[in-house]
Amino acid sequence: MKVAVVGATGMVGEVMLKVLAERNFPITELIPVASEKSVGKEVDFKGKKYKVVNLDTAVSMKPQIALFSAGGDTSKEWAPKFAEAGTTVIDNSSAWRMDPTKKLVVPEINACGLTADDKIIANPNCSTIQMVLVLAPLHKKYGIKRVVVSTYQSVTGTGVKAVKQLENEYAGIEGEMAYKYPIHRNAIPQIDVFEDNGYTKEEMKMTRETKKIIGDDSIKVTATTVRIPTVGGHSEAVNVEFSRDFDLAEVRRIISETPGVVVQDNTAAFEYPMPLYAEGKDEVFVGRIRRDESQPNTLNMWIVADNLRKGAATNAVQIAEYLVENKLV
Ligand code: 2RA
Numbered sequence: 001m002k003v004a005v006v007g008a009t010g011m012v013g014e015v016m017l018k019v020l021a022e023r024n025f026p027i028t029e030l031i032p033v034a035s036e037k038s039v040g041k042e043v044d045f046k047g048k049k050y051k052v053v054n055l056d057t058a059v060s061m062k063p064q065i066a067l068f069s070a071g072g073d074t075s076k077e078w079a080p081k082f083a084e085a086g087t088t089v090i091d092n093s094s095a096w097r098m099d100p101t102k103k104l105v106v107p108e109i110n111a112c113g114l115t116a117d118d119k120i121i122a123n124p125n126c127s128t129i130q131m132v133l134v135l136a137p138l139h140k141k142y143g144i145k146r147v148v149v150s151t152y153q154s155v156t157g158t159g160v161k162a163v164k165q166l167e168n169e170y171a172g173i174e175g176e177m178a179y180k181y182p183i184h185r186n187a188i189p190q191i192d193v194f195e196d197n198g199y200t201k202e203e204m205k206m207t208r209e210t211k212k213i214i215g216d217d218s219i220k221v222t223a224t225t226v227r228i229p230t231v232g233g234h235s236e237a238v239n240v241e242f243s244r245d246f247d248l249a250e251v252r253r254i255i256s257e258t259p260g261v262v263v264q265d266n267t268a269a270f271e272y273p274m275p276l277y278a279e280g281k282d283e284v285f286v287g288r289i290r291r292d293e294s295q296p297n298t299l300n301m302w303i304v305a306d307n308l309r310k311g312a313a314t315n316a317v318q319i320a321e322y323l324v325e326n327k328l329v
Pocket of ligand 1: 125126127153154156157158191192202307
């Protein structure tokens, strides 16, 4: 496979290269792509150096797959150009996610709907991916009525400038701000811009994308998304009301049998997921699984994942793997 990684020098792009190498993705030719200021730089992949090229050059090289992580504007402009040249684009931005003509894919849930005609495939938002991976099998069994989620999100979701801001503040150094406020010793209840309804775009992504991925518009989701000074991954307190009652042991069994999900739930041993330990891992970790005693048929969980891995790069590479395995590229 000839594979382009668009945004190869960015935070998600670098993890994409790492994940492609780790999973031994069948690459015959790697095309790292970035903005003009990075063109000519070298990128290391499996011990070999590859020169970064610009978008025009990359399109003309006709890769079979292009993994995009270069922001919404670049995706809007360039994904169709790649698609026209016969490349299948897997896009990590929000540009195509809610486009009714594009599929929004978490492979374990809905990759089976992909066909060779899907030339632009959307990778969901990080905080949505880790939540729906756990919700989808529970929805099948018990029917989800409503989800109330509060997130505790890593600065890596914003990018390298935010990681630097946290490091600078921690070290007492003045520097560029990625956020409007300090993030060290703080919790910022705003991720992305506000929409007219008073929710942030991140919160509405969790609501809209969940319905589209699970394929059920009747699922109600309300979210509060918060940036906290962590780097290892996103954490989520998730409260789920089902149509039917559940047995807690069966819930645990269903979650633990879900591919890509690991249950870490032993309160006697102080075992629960934490971002410090999820960092660098591809799995989604679930703990604090317990009945919400305040109302019937309702469950509480704590879900943690490395947002750069399953929340971005790993999910995109898994989509690419599905396309290759099923001869869709
Ligand atoms: C964040 N969801 O954590 C975003 C990244 N895509 O800010």
